[in-house]
Amino acid sequence: MGWAIALQGGGGDIPRSLPPERAEPRLATLRRCLDLGVSALQDGRAALDVVELVVRELENCPHFNAGKGSVLTSDGTVEMEASIMDGTTMGCGSVCGLSTVVNPISLARIVMEKTPHIYLAFNAAEAFARDQGVETMDPSHFITEENLERLGQAKEANRVQAMEGQPPIDDNSRTGTVGCVAVDLSGNLASATSTGGVVNKMAGRIGDTPIIGAGTYANTLCAVSATGKGEAIIRHTVARDVAALVEHRGLSLQEAAERVVAAVPRGSFGLVAVSGAGEVTMPFNTAGMFRACAADSGYSEVGIWPDADGDAGGES
Numbered sequence: 001m002g003w004a005i006a007l008q009g010g011g012g013d014i015p016r017s018l019p020p021e022r023a024e025p026r027l028a029t030l031r032r033c034l035d036l037g038v039s040a041l042q043d044g045r046a047a048l049d050v051v052e053l054v055v056r057e058l059e060n061c062p063h064f065n066a067g068k069g070s071v072l073t074s075d076g077t078v079e080m081e082a083s084i085m086d087g088t089t090m091g092c093g094s095v096c097g098l099s100t101v102v103n104p105i106s107l108a109r110i111v112m113e114k115t116p117h118i119y120l121a122f123n124a125a126e127a128f129a130r131d132q133g134v135e136t137m138d139p140s141h142f143i144t145e146e147n148l149e150r151l152g153q154a155k156e157a158n159r160v161q162a163m164e165g166q167p168p169i170d171d172n173s174r175t176g177t178v179g180c181v182a183v184d185l186s187g188n189l190a191s192a193t194s195t196g197g198v199v200n201k202m203a204g205r206i207g208d209t210p211i212i213g214a215g216t217y218a219n220t221l222c223a224v225s226a227t228g229k230g231e232a233i234i235r236h237t238v239a240r241d242v243a244a245l246v247e248h249r250g251l252s253l254q255e256a257a258e259r260v261v262a263a264v265p266r267g268s269f270g271l272v273a274v275s276g277a278g279e280v281t282m283p284f285n286t287a288g289m290f291r292a293c294a295a296d297s298g299y300s301e302v303g304i305w306p307d308a309d310g311d312a313g314g315e316s
């Protein structure tokens, strides 16, 4: 059985004019995390462990909108959310409204493994994190200068980032949700996604990332992690739809993912997905999506924008 892995670092209105000093740190982190995930898979680690490991690293990188570096609510606070799903057992865990947990994805896994529930949110999730002894920091730890600036710009323009039909708030990339999907040497699949949400969101807003079937899904056929406009992703149950087309229509992973991407309004979202057979696909209908993948077959890609011919291309 061949392993495969794909990572996303956020999709959206990422302009081609994005300065290298903004693009490079993210690409470098994606390459480093891809290498980390590939080594773990080659060492025989389980897909579930690998997606958690990779997403933790991405959460720890302040250039992405997850963990430290999460974008801010209209109150100037951080409300992080994450979910994880094990395709073999259909076990899943999800957290939202976190303001002090360093690695929300690991708390989501603990919810999956140690509680009879799937979702835990806000104060109760914070209290659970303390009970479980996971690492926490003062809320100020997660707030970066860059995100304070973005919130200021969004407030000035009086809008929430990435809402349908609205132009970008600045010429910078405001996306950066992170996700990882993997299939291991035994054919087990897993998916993990983590985010700070969208800039200037209302306090209490919950996006697609912690919603199983919307931003994250895995079963025995494929694993999917999405990024983009959360409300559109929820409405179209994007991640589950890809799996359903594979399961019920017998489509290949690529056909299923492309069909789902085509059915959602342009500019809304992108996803990364792998199948049990080791296929990888990373389609998006936004201007760009930070992404990286590798497979046992030797295929590898790291990129932001589509190729001129419209394929999701990059370095390979």
Ligand code: ASP
Pocket: 010, 011, 012, 175, 176, 177, 195, 196, 197, 198, 207, 208, 209, 226, 227, 228, 229, 230, 231, 233
């Ligand atoms: N999907 C995330 C949300 O709406 C944002 C993103 O992926 O950029 O919360």
